[in-house]
Amino acid sequence: xxxxxxxxPQQAMADRAEYARxxxxxxxxxxxxxxxxxxxxxxxxxxxxxxKFSEIYDRIGFAAAGKYNEYENLRIGxxxxxxxxxxxxxxxxxxxxxxxxxxxxxxxxxxxxxGEKPYEVExxxxxxxxxxxxxxxxxxxxxxxxxxxxxxxxxxxxxxxxSSYLDQRHQDGMTLAEALxxxxxxxxxxxxxxxxEIPAERLEVAVLDRTRPQSRKFRRIVGPQLSRLLAGGGADxxxxxxxxxxx
Amino acid sequence: MDFLSxxxxxxxxxNRQLPPTQGVIEAPHGTTIVAVTFPGGVVLAGDRRATMGNxxxxxxxxxxxxxxxxxxxxxxxxxxxxVEMVKxxxxxxxxxxxxEGAQLSLEGKANRLSTMIRSNLxxxxxxxxxxxxxxxxxxxxxxxxxxSYDVTGGRSEEHNYAATGSGSIFxxxxxxxxxxxxxxxxxxxxxxxxxxxxxxxxxSATGGPDVARRIYPIVTVITEDGFRRITEDESxxxxxxxxxxxxxxxxxxxxxxx
Numbered sequence: 001x002x003x004x005x006x007x008x009p010q011q012a013m014a015d016r017a018e019y020a021r022x023x024x025x026x027x028x029x030x031x032x033x034x035x036x037x038x039x040x041x042x043x044x045x046x047x048x049x050x051x052k053f054s055e056i057y058d059r060i061g062f063a064a065a066g067k068y069n070e071y072e073n074l075r076i077g078x079x080x081x082x083x084x085x086x087x088x089x090x091x092x093x094x095x096x097x098x099x100x101x102x103x104x105x106x107x108x109x110x111x112x113x114x115g116e117k118p119y120e121v122e123x124x125x126x127x128x129x130x131x132x133x134x135x136x137x138x139x140x141x142x143x144x145x146x147x148x149x150x151x152x153x154x155x156x157x158x159x160x161x162x163s164s165y166l167d168q169r170h171q172d173g174m175t176l177a178e179a180l181x182x183x184x185x186x187x188x189x190x191x192x193x194x195x196x197e198i199p200a201e202r203l204e205v206a207v208l209d210r211t212r213p214q215s216r217k218f219r220r221i222v223g224p225q226l227s228r229l230l231a232g233g234g235a236d237x238x239x240x241x242x243x244x245x246x247x
Numbered sequence: 248m249d250f251l252s253x254x255x256x257x258x259x260x261x262n263r264q265l266p267p268t269q270g271v272i273e274a275p276h277g278t279t280i281v282a283v284t285f286p287g288g289v290v291l292a293g294d295r296r297a298t299m300g301n302x303x304x305x306x307x308x309x310x311x312x313x314x315x316x317x318x319x320x321x322x323x324x325x326x327x328x329x330v331e332m333v334k335x336x337x338x339x340x341x342x343x344x345x346x347e348g349a350q351l352s353l354e355g356k357a358n359r360l361s362t363m364i365r366s367n368l369x370x371x372x373x374x375x376x377x378x379x380x381x382x383x384x385x386x387x388x389x390x391x392x393x394x395s396y397d398v399t400g401g402r403s404e405e406h407n408y409a410a411t412g413s414g415s416i417f418x419x420x421x422x423x424x425x426x427x428x429x430x431x432x433x434x435x436x437x438x439x440x441x442x443x444x445x446x447x448x449x450x451s452a453t454g455g456p457d458v459a460r461r462i463y464p465i466v467t468v469i470t471e472d473g474f475r476r477i478t479e480d481e482s483x484x485x486x487x488x489x490x491x492x493x494x495x496x497x498x499x500x501x502x503x504x505x
Contacts, residue, residue, distance in 0.1 A: 054345070056345070076346055079342065080250055080342075083341070083342045084250075084251070087334065087335070087338050088255075
């Protein structure tokens with residue numbers, strides 16, 4: 001009988017983290033920014049069927065970079081958690097903090113259990129408040145830690161570079177068009193510093209809009225509305241409310 | 248709801264064991280719900296009274312709820328169970344929409360409600376029935392549709408107008424005489440208030456517009472633009488104008504004899 005090789009716990013964890021980080025880095029980055037009326041999610045996504053952003057509950061949105069099947073699994077888990085909470089207690093009792101905790105537990109358990117491979121995902125859970133001060137953004141890396149973010153956050157392959165770019169330029173109280181343009185600029189910077197063009201149809205954009213009259217604040221921005229925002233800026237959001245949602 | 252029944256079955260109404268009871272359980276009952284279609288949408292409305300035996304249990308109960316963006320449900324029968332059923336129904340539609348990324352078809356929603364009513368059959372046999380009326384805008388066909396149910400969950404699509412609850416016979420009679428194919432949205436909302444007035448006129452369990460307490464019927468409109476509940480002010484304007492005409496003509500508008 002052969003003796004198994006001894007691998008120190010430090011080395012095992014470092015290997016797993018390395019594996020997860022590499023997996024995440026293969027995917028495209030996405031950014032989440034606060035603007036005056038809410039929180040905007042922007043990412044490059046050639047697929048129109050596989051979303052990176054999604055609604056979890058009334059005020060809570062979800063963004064993920066990495067492996068689709070793994071984060072989709074987590075997303076559905078999150079929707080179930082939120083809906084069950086809201087049904088058992090009240091809609092107000094579903095919070096981003098609670099959800100982020102559940103995700104952290106799940107990711108952490110998977111990361112450190114020897115039987116499973118770590119998830120190659122990085123999540124963002126955001127909750128829009130009544131005022132910008134009430135906004136909450138949590139970033140959840142692959143190992144199950146939680147990072148409380150303010151203003152802007154980037155996840156995915158090029159995250160560090162993009163987030164330092166955003167940190168320098170993001171301001172409180174930006175309009176949606178300004179925030180969107182900044183996000184696209186940040187995403188279109190390559191690792192070597194050159195700019196490339198991302199056409200509007202390759203962008204996936206969604207907002208948590210606190211001015212929306214319905215209790216469900218999540219909305220995707222697609223088609224003409226997105227092009228208008230990218231081009232001119234001052235597009236009135238409320239106008240195309242009915243035809244742009246539920247796509 | 249597969250997930251719920253696997254994880255927390257006690258939250259589902261159908262899974263409850265009823266203690267054996269003698270006679271009928273006294274619980275507040277909601278009464279009349281009416282719906283009428285018009286080109287471009289559907290109107291669903293309900294009176295505000297809940298009764299318990301011969302007592303008025305509540306004067307301002309709300310019995311019409313949005314199910315999702317394009318549909319609404321009005322409930323007659325045991326108020327407590329009905330409200331829970333609606334809550335679960337709303338949850339299910341929203342959950343499906345979020346997980347699948349697309350809305351259920353209107354038929355799909357109507358069928359789901361049918362199953363939920365059927366799961367309440369045991370309670371219904373003890374006198375705690377829930378009989379809703381479901382109305383929605385069918386995005387695929389571009390028109391408003393109404394579905395009515397019986398106590399066993401039997402579902403049938405109604406054309407033009409429908410009513411449920413204790414005052415429904417009178418409301419249906421009124422709507423039969425007032426309905427036209429080419430109603431506008433405003434006329435349709437007026438029609439349902441007239442029908443509810445007639446129901447309240449002849450059925451003691453249905454509440455008419457209460458001017459003194461400013462309690463008026465709940466009227467909701469579902470069109471291509473989605474669900475909208477008409478405001479208190481609009482509702483009171485309609486109810487008041489109906490009331491004013493009825494001071495001169497207590498039986499309401501007259502249909503032609505031939």
